[in-house]
Amino acid sequence: MTKPTDAGEPASTAELMSRYVSAERGYRVPREGWRICLAHEFKEKRKPFQARDVSLSNVKKHIGLGVRYLKWWYRKTQVEKKAPFIDMFRALPLRQIYGAPLGGIGGGTITRGWRGEFCRWQLNPGMYHYETVIANQFTVCLRRGHQTVYQQVLSVERPSTLQGWNWGYCGEYAFYHALYPRAWTVYHLPGQNVTLTCRQVSPVIPHDYKDSCLPVAVLIWDIENKNDYPLDVSIMFTMTNGSGHKDDKSGGHWNEPFHLEKQGESVSGVLLHHCTPINPYTLCIAAREQPDREISYQTAFLPKGTCETLWSDLISDGRLDSPTGSSPPTQKGEKVAAALAVSCLVPAQGHNSMEFSLAWDMPRITFGSRERAHIRRYTRFFGSQGDSASSLCHYGLTHYQDWETRIEAWQTPILEDSSLPSWYKSALFNELYFLVDGGTVWVELAEDADITGSQSCEYGGLPAQPSVIKEYGRFAYLEGQEYRMYNTYDVHFYASFALIMLWPKLALSLQYDIAGCVVQQDLTERLNLMSGQYSPVKTRNVVPHDIGDPDDEPWLRVNAYLIHDTANWKDLNLKFVLHVYRDFYLTQDKQYLEDMWPICQVVMDSEMKFDRDGDGLIENSGFADQTYDGWTVTGPSAYCGGLWLASVCVMCKMARLMDNNSVYHRYKDILDRGSAAFDSLLWNGQYYNYDSSGRELSSSVMSDQCAGQWLLRASGLGEGEYQAFPVDKVRRALKSVFELNVQGFARGQMGAVNGMRPEGVPDRSSVQSDEVWVGVVYGLAATMIHEGMLEEGFRTAEGCYRTVWEQLGMAFQTPEAYCEKGIFRSLAYMRPLSIWAMQLALDSRRCNGSVTEGEPVEAASPPEAH
Numbered sequence: 001m002t003k004p005t006d007a008g009e010p011a012s013t014a015e016l017m018s019r020y021v022s023a024e025r026g027y028r029v030p031r032e033g034w035r036i037c038l039a040h041e042f043k044e045k046r047k048p049f050q051a052r053d054v055s056l057s058n059v060k061k062h063i064g065l066g067v068r069y070l071k072w073w074y075r076k077t078q079v080e081k082k083a084p085f086i087d088m089f090r091a092l093p094l095r096q097i098y099g100a101p102l103g104g105i106g107g108g109t110i111t112r113g114w115r116g117e118f119c120r121w122q123l124n125p126g127m128y129h130y131e132t133v134i135a136n137q138f139t140v141c142l143r144r145g146h147q148t149v150y151q152q153v154l155s156v157e158r159p160s161t162l163q164g165w166n167w168g169y170c171g172e173y174a175f176y177h178a179l180y181p182r183a184w185t186v187y188h189l190p191g192q193n194v195t196l197t198c199r200q201v202s203p204v205i206p207h208d209y210k211d212s213c214l215p216v217a218v219l220i221w222d223i224e225n226k227n228d229y230p231l232d233v234s235i236m237f238t239m240t241n242g243s244g245h246k247d248d249k250s251g252g253h254w255n256e257p258f259h260l261e262k263q264g265e266s267v268s269g270v271l272l273h274h275c276t277p278i279n280p281y282t283l284c285i286a287a288r289e290q291p292d293r294e295i296s297y298q299t300a301f302l303p304k305g306t307c308e309t310l311w312s313d314l315i316s317d318g319r320l321d322s323p324t325g326s327s328p329p330t331q332k333g334e335k336v337a338a339a340l341a342v343s344c345l346v347p348a349q350g351h352n353s354m355e356f357s358l359a360w361d362m363p364r365i366t367f368g369s370r371e372r373a374h375i376r377r378y379t380r381f382f383g384s385q386g387d388s389a390s391s392l393c394h395y396g397l398t399h400y401q402d403w404e405t406r407i408e409a410w411q412t413p414i415l416e417d418s419s420l421p422s423w424y425k426s427a428l429f430n431e432l433y434f435l436v437d438g439g440t441v442w443v444e445l446a447e448d449a450d451i452t453g454s455q456s457c458e459y460g461g462l463p464a465q466p467s468v469i470k471e472y473g474r475f476a477y478l479e480g481q482e483y484r485m486y487n488t489y490d491v492h493f494y495a496s497f498a499l500i501m502l503w504p505k506l507a508l509s510l511q512y513d514i515a516g517c518v519v520q521q522d523l524t525e526r527l528n529l530m531s532g533q534y535s536p537v538k539t540r541n542v543v544p545h546d547i548g549d550p551d552d553e554p555w556l557r558v559n560a561y562l563i564h565d566t567a568n569w570k571d572l573n574l575k576f577v578l579h580v581y582r583d584f585y586l587t588q589d590k591q592y593l594e595d596m597w598p599i600c601q602v603v604m605d606s607e608m609k610f611d612r613d614g615d616g617l618i619e620n621s622g623f624a625d626q627t628y629d630g631w632t633v634t635g636p637s638a639y640c641g642g643l644w645l646a647s648v649c650v651m652c653k654m655a656r657l658m659d660n661n662s663v664y665h666r667y668k669d670i671l672d673r674g675s676a677a678f679d680s681l682l683w684n685g686q687y688y689n690y691d692s693s694g695r696e697l698s699s700s701v702m703s704d705q706c707a708g709q710w711l712l713r714a715s716g717l718g719e720g721e722y723q724a725f726p727v728d729k730v731r732r733a734l735k736s737v738f739e740l741n742v743q744g745f746a747r748g749q750m751g752a753v754n755g756m757r758p759e760g761v762p763d764r765s766s767v768q769s770d771e772v773w774v775g776v777v778y779g780l781a782a783t784m785i786h787e788g789m790l791e792e793g794f795r796t797a798e799g800c801y802r803t804v805w806e807q808l809g810m811a812f813q814t815p816e817a818y819c820e821k822g823i824f825r826s827l828a829y830m831r832p833l834s835i836w837a838m839q840l841a842l843d844s845r846r847c848n849g850s851v852t853e854g855e856p857v858e859a860a861s862p863p864e865a866h
Contacts (some may be wrong), residue, residue: 003489003548003839004219005273005828006091011611011718013034013035013036014039015806016034016035016036016040017035017036017037018037019039019040019172020169020172020173020174020615021172021173022173022176024186024188024195024196024629024830025032025185025186025220026175026184026186026195026222027195027197027199027224027351028103028197028222029184029640029812030177030179030184030415031199031415031422031427032179032415032422032425032426032429033177033178033179033426033429033810034177034178034811035175035176035178035428035795036114036175036176036177036431036716036811037169037171037172038115038116038156038169038172038175038176039084039156039172039174040112040171040808041095042808042809044807044808044809045093045094046808046818046822046823046824046826047093047094047139047333047822047823047824048091048092048094048187048190048823048825048827049091049817049824050089050091051066051439051826053762053823054066054077055234055767056327056765056786057765058682058767062530062682064532065529065530065563065860066333066363066609066653067362068527068529068532069088069529069535069563069621071321071395072084072527072529072562073087073088073089075742076137076802077473078242080700082368083484083551085483085484085485085549085551085560085561086482086483086484086563086804087482087779091482091825092481092482092827093120094128094129094808094810094811094824094827095811096118096808096810096811097113097114097115098111098113098114098119098120098183098185098362098812098813099111099112099113099114099178099200099811099812100112100165100178100180100182100184100200100202100433100812101120101178101361101433101435101436101437101456102202102217102358103202103214103215103216103217103722104204104211104212104213104216104377104436105204105212105213105216105361105435105436105440105441105442105503105653106200106204106213106376106377106436106440106441106442106443106473106475106505107213107214107215107360107376107377107378107671108122108123108124108125108215108281108360108362109121109122109123109436109437109440110122110123110217110243110358110360111437111477111584111812112183112200114131114176114178114185114413114811115155115156115157115171115176115178116137116138116154116155116185116198117134117155117157118132118133118136119131119132119133119331120437120727121243121245122437122439123243123279123281123360123362123375123443124279124365124437124442125192125279125365125367125437125550126277126331126367126439126478126484126486126549126550126554127368127484127550127551128247128439128481128557129665130244131243131245132244133162133240133243133244134157134159134303134577135161135238135239135240135303135307135337136239136240137153137154137155137237137238138153138154138206138221138235138236138237138238139152139153139154139235139236139238139314139524139769139843140152140187140189140196140232140233140234140235140236141167141233141234141235141236141314141318141341142189142194142231143231143232143317143318143327144229144230144231144232144463146317147191147713148191148315148316148317148318150189150448151166151311151314151315152169152189153165153166153167153480154164154169154174154187154196154198154846155167155169155183156168156169156170156171156567157350160303161305161307162303162304162305162307163306164304164305164306164307164311164312165220165307165311165722166310167332168206169187169608170579172191172677173187173189173190174187174188174358174396177413178312178426178430178812179426179429179641180191180204180429180430180431180432180696181201181202181203181204181205181407181432181436182199182200182201182202182407182432183199183200183758184197184198184199185197185200186198187657189269191609192227193225193226194223194225194226194227194231195222195224195226196221196222196223196235197222197224198219198220198221198405199219199220199222200217200218200219200222200782201217201218201219201220201404201407201715202216202217202436202683203216203396203399203400203403204407204432204435204436205403205406205407205410206247206410206501206502206503207502207503207504209472209503209505210381211399212413212503212516213376213377213442213582213797214357214359214362214378214381214382214392214396214548215359215360215378216357216359216360216392216393216394216396217357217358217378217396217774218356218357218361218396218400219237219355219356219357219358219487220353220355220356220395220400220609221226221343221353221354221355221356222351222353223234223345223346223352223353223354223779224346224349224350224351225347225349225351225353225622226349227348227349227493228348228349229348230345230346230347230348230350231346232318232343232344232345233343233345233346234314234318234319234341234342234343235320235341235356236314236339236340236341237285237287237318237339237340237341237353237356237435238337238338238339238340239252239270239272239283239285239337239338239339239340239358240272240303240335240337241255241272241273241274241283241330241335241336241337241338242274242335247274247276247331248274248335249281249330249333249334249335250276250332251329251330251331251332251333252329252330252563252693253272253273253275253329253330254271254273254275254300254326254327254328254329254330254336254337255270255271255272255299255327255338255400256271256273256326256327257266257269257270257271257298257322257323257324257326257337258270258284258390258565260390260391260393260394262394262398263398265288265289265394265397265398266285266288266289267287267288267289267357267390267393267394267397268287268289268295268297268392269284269285269286269287269295269297269340269357269393270284270286270299270338270339271283271338271389271390272284272285272336272338275329276364276514277365278370279362279365279366280362280386280468280829280849281360281361281362281386282360282386282387282389283358283359283360283389284357284358284359284360284361284389284390284392284393285338285340285356285358285393285443285706286356286357286358286359286390286393286394286397287340287342287354287355287356287357288341288355288357288397288398290354290355292344292345293342293344293354294319294343294344295339295340295341295342295343295835296320296322296340296341297319297320297338297339298310298313298320298321298323298338298510298772299323299326299327299338300327300336300337300849301335301336301337301339301667302334302335302337303338304335305336306747306784310339311689311824314341318341318343319341319343320339320341321709322339324759325545329583330860334672334809335575335743338825340356342354342355342621346377347805355397355400357392357393357396357397358393359389359390359392359393360389361382361383361386361387361388361389361392362376362385362386363376363378363379363383363384363385363386363388364376364386364584365441365443366763367548367551367552367554368549368550368551368866369553369554369556370554371553371556371558372446372453373518374441374443374555375443375444376441376442376443377473378442379390379444380444380473381724381844382395385745386665403665407582411429414839415430417643420842421794421798421858423798423801424794424798424838425803426805426839427465427797427801427805427835428835428836428839429815429833429837430805430812431833432498432833433468433496433499433504433812434477434495434814434828434829434830434832434833435477435499435502436827437481437812437828437835438478438481438828438830439476439477439478439481439484439486439550440475440476440477440478441474441475441476441477441550441554442473442474443468443473443474443504444473444474445465445469446488449464449528450464450465450510451463451464451466451469451513451515452516452520452677453516453519453520454706455520455540455553456519457520457540457598457602458601458602459597459598459599459601460597460598461519462512462515462516462595462598462599463521463595463596463740465593465716466509466595468505468509468512468592468598469506469509469512469598469689469850471505471507472505472506472509473703473769474509474513474555475499475506475509475510476510476547476554476555476695477830478550478830479491479546479830480631480725480816480826480827480828480829481813481827481828481829482827482828483561483816483826483829484549484550484551484715485545485546485548485549485560485774486512486546486547486548486549486550486554487513487546487547488545488546488830489508489514489544489545489546489575489576489715490545490572490575491574491775491829491831492510492570492830493520493575493578493579493778493828494509494778494830494831494833494834494837495775495830495832495833495834496579496832496833497714497834497836497837497840498833498834498835498836499763499832499833500582500583501586501836501839501840502763502836504583504586506570506651507583508583508587508589508592508694510579511576511579511592511596513547513555514544514547514576515595515596515599515638516537517543517544517547517558517758518542518543518576518599518603518831519539519540519541519599519601519602519623520538520540520541521536521539521540521856522536522537522538522540522557522558523536523537524536524537525538526562527562527566527796527840528562528563528564530563530564530565530723531564531565533565535565537557537558537559538558538559540604541603541605542572542573542603542606543572543575543576543603544558544559544572545558545559545560545561545572545829546559546560546561547592548556548560550848552795553561556590556825557797558649563695571639571643571720572604572642573588573604573606573607573647574607574610574640574644574837575643575648576599576600576603576811577600577603577604577644577647577650577651578643578647578708578711578715579595580593580596580599580600580654581650581653581654581715581740582650582711582714582715584596585715585716593610593654593657593658594658597654600654600662601649602666604648604651605784607644607647608696609736611627611670614646615673615674615676615677616669616670616672616673616674616675616676616677617641617645617656617673617677617681618636618641618644619635619636619642622670627720632698632840635681635691635692636677636682636691636692637682637690637691637692638682638689638690638691638705638727639702639704639705639707640844641678641706641708642678642688642706642707642709642724642725642749643675643680643707643708643711644674644708645671645675645678645708645724645725646707646708646709646711646724648667648670648671648674648706648721648724649671649712649717649722649724650712650715650717650722651663651667651717652664652667652671652722653717653722654667655667657781671724672745674724675723675724675725676734678724679726679856680727683729686698686704686732686733686736686758686830687701687705687732687733687736687737688706688729689703690755699757699763699824700756700758700763700765700769701736701740701741701754701756701757701758702735702754702755703741703752703753703755703756703776703777703780704780705737705755706725706726706730706733706737706775706780707723707779707783709725709730709783709786709787710779710780710782710783710786710837712724713783713786713787713841713844714782714837714840714841714844716844717787727787728818730787730844731787731788731789733789734780734783734784734789734792735789735792737752737780737810738752738789738792738795738796740756740758740760740782741753741754741755741756742792742796742799743760743793744756744760745820746799746820748795748799749799749802749803750772750782750799750800750803750818750820751772751774751777751796751797751799751803752768752771752772752777752796753820754768754769754770754771754773754776754778754800755769755770756773761818763778768817770819770820770824771818771819772800772803772817772818772820773816773817773831774800774804774814774815774816774817774818774829774831774832774835775816775829775830775831775832775833776831776834776835777797777799777800778798778800778832778834778837778838779837780793780796781794781796781797781832781838782838782841783795784796784842784860785838785841785845786841786844788845793838793841797835797838801819804818808824810824810827812828812830813827813828814829814832815827815828816829816831817830
């Protein structure tokens with residue numbers, strides 16, 4: 001059977017929707033977004049990068065690292081019984097199943113797959129559990145004339161358990177559509193003339209710091225009856241008490257029904273109390289009471305065997321028994337689940353709807369070390385006693401319409417901009433999933449906390465409790481679901497564009513936390529796995545690599561990353577300075593600038609020692625370039641050298657704003673000398689060489705060579721008095737990157753490879769040089785847009801989106817990296833949030849009159865379909 005044509009469907013979804021056989025398009029499903037038929041199968045199955053994938057030449061170079069890592073890994077996993085912060089031997093396999101996560105920011109997440117399964121759980125902070133809980137389902141029951149004519153689990157699965165239920169819904173009659181933070185699933189019921197549309201809404205709303213932190217989601221079911229007779233329709237929501245983790249069977253869990261009325265609105269449902277000794281929580285499934293809708297429930301059932309009793313209960317009359325009282329606590333080895341059903345009459349040729357919600361209440365959390373208790377942000381509004389799950393559901397059911405109004409007001413101007421390609425609109429909003437599902441925590445600042453550890457620097461001190469943290473809380477997200485370090489700063493450098501543009505108070509809060517770490521030190525000696533040398537965990541006046549591992553104690557112990565000497569990364573200090581000014585430029589928060597100015601001075605002072613030639617340009621040696629830590633760098637380099645000059649440039653600007661002429665003239669002199677040296681040492685007429693060592697590989701073309709100019713442009717600088725790089729050379733370099741790293745790689749269809757040799761073959765000198773880094777590509781595209789190369793910028797970024805979302809099946813788990821063939825690395829990674837830098841570039845150009853609304857920016861010749 002062939003798919004019906006639909007002029008309203010974006011061309012990019014054609015392959016993903018090719019198996020959809022129905023003509024139904026669902027109830028008010030938007031045109032833009034990521035759409036896929038439930039019967040789709042991705043042809044390409046990739047493997048994660050693991051230790052065995054390191055080339056022989058790189059094994060020889062890093063054999064010491066390999067031996068030291070193996071010893072450390074064994075001690076961590078077999079002796080300490082802990083999960084490594086990066087596990088090179090047990091990388092996550094690719095499961096091409098994930099959809100948009102449920103819930104707001106920082107309260108934990110539950111991810112539903114695009115086929116409807118509940119399959120990824122992050123309730124314990126920062127620690128992921130990947131398990132599809134098969135009993136968590138929606139089931140539809142259709143009745144005509146007091147007779148059930150159709151009852152079906154809305155799942156394509158055919159599990160070996162719960163065989164008394166009617167499984168195996170035909171996926172060719174359904175599709176999923178995601179436009180985060182909302183998603184739609186459309187089910188056409190074969191032979192019934194009925195279409196169901198499930199709309200999932202999470203409270204992820206820019207510039208909102210109350211509702212956006214709530215651990216709740218609402219699922220609205222719209223029912224279209226195209227028969228000439230009415231139907232009695234019931235939807236049943238079943239939920240297991242737990243997450244599929246082994247502690248589901250630990251015993252002591254129990255369920256209870258509830259009814260809650262507030263402000264004239266009532267909801268009913270079931271509370272599922274998960275009583276673990278560490279981080280206990282309550283799940284809640286609820287429905288809104290409305291006229292002509294009937295709510296019924298089953299407080300507890302055992303999700304095993306055939307489970308025919310529950311199925312028969314619903315099929316008999318479309319309702320559940322609704323017993324009174326709580327269920328007894330479970331015995332060890334036993335699981336328990338609950339069911340909630342809503343029934344309504346849908347008129348002939350008519351429509352009706354029903355509303356469910358799911359919430360989870362884990363107000364007090366501890367990380368792996370159990371040393372400190374933290375209070376989640378949402379408790380400021382709902383209390384921290386662990387009894388708020390029903391209130392969260394009530395709030396969600398009575399406020400989701402307001403959420404949607406605000407979400408649409410935010411998204412509509414972009415969605416209706418005809419100059420923007422459809423794939424970009426999908427990528428821009430759907431990549432935001434990571435702000436919620438990046439192991440994210442948003443907690444209150446403890447009353448006795450001092451972010452500086454009572455330390456200050458020679459230029460002045462920070463407040464112990466900055467007002468922005470006191471008012472808006474502390475925020476942290478992982479480098480990646482597999483790279484388990486919070487607020488990894490070199491990666492946040494890219495991802496931060498989403499945060500500063502949409503939740504700027506959280507971006508500033510994170511910056512204050514990093515600044516507080518700068519003035520502190522931890523002189524504990526530890527082994528660096530790369531060098532085999534011992535060095536302090538953290539020295540003063542240096543930006544930390546990260547603020548810690550959720551399996552330890554974030555904020556208390558920083559720099560979980562122990563591959564290298566994290567006490568002395570040069571580019572982290574530079575990125576901090578660049579962020580300070582960019583964030584001020586975008587927020588105009590003068591207090592923030594005044595507080596950060598002393599920290600910027602002290603970290604820049606610590607960089608000066610690397611200007612060994614006195615030419616105004618810092619040098620690299622060995623593995624000093626943190627972001628690209630697989631590439632050896634000697635002498636000044638395009639990447640770190642460019643970041644240094646950009647940092648010097650913004651120091652000039654900030655010195656002017658702070659009325660500090662002596663500092664201005666100091667840095668202006670460095671900028672003038674450094675820019676001349678950078679140009680002399682690295683410019684080859686076509687692009688900036690990778691480094692200035694004169695080695696054969698020094699002439700490699702690095703895709704990210706203009707990162708410094710990118711940040712200057714994002715901060716309203718880059719020309720005139722505050723120029724670090726000649727604009728004509730920047731544009732020539734970007735054209736070289738486009739010609740070689742983009743068009744010369746994988747037929748121009750996969751984005752920009754990190755390193756390319758000038759003769760047109762990928763640089764394979766390191767593990768990372770022949771990878772494509774999605775977040776770097778989005779940043780590169782933003783740089784191109786800033787420089788007026790709109791077509792090249794969109795063509796560059798499009799290759800990544802189509803590869804990840806359409807070819808490789810990595811929706812809602814965008815990786816850090818992939819190679820041209822075979823492998824990928826680090827699923828669900830922070831850096832791709834940098835796509836919001838593209839939007840900032842577009843906004844900046846429009847504000848400056850460089851491009852007008854409606855001017856087309858889509859590449860004239862988009863990449864061929866994979």
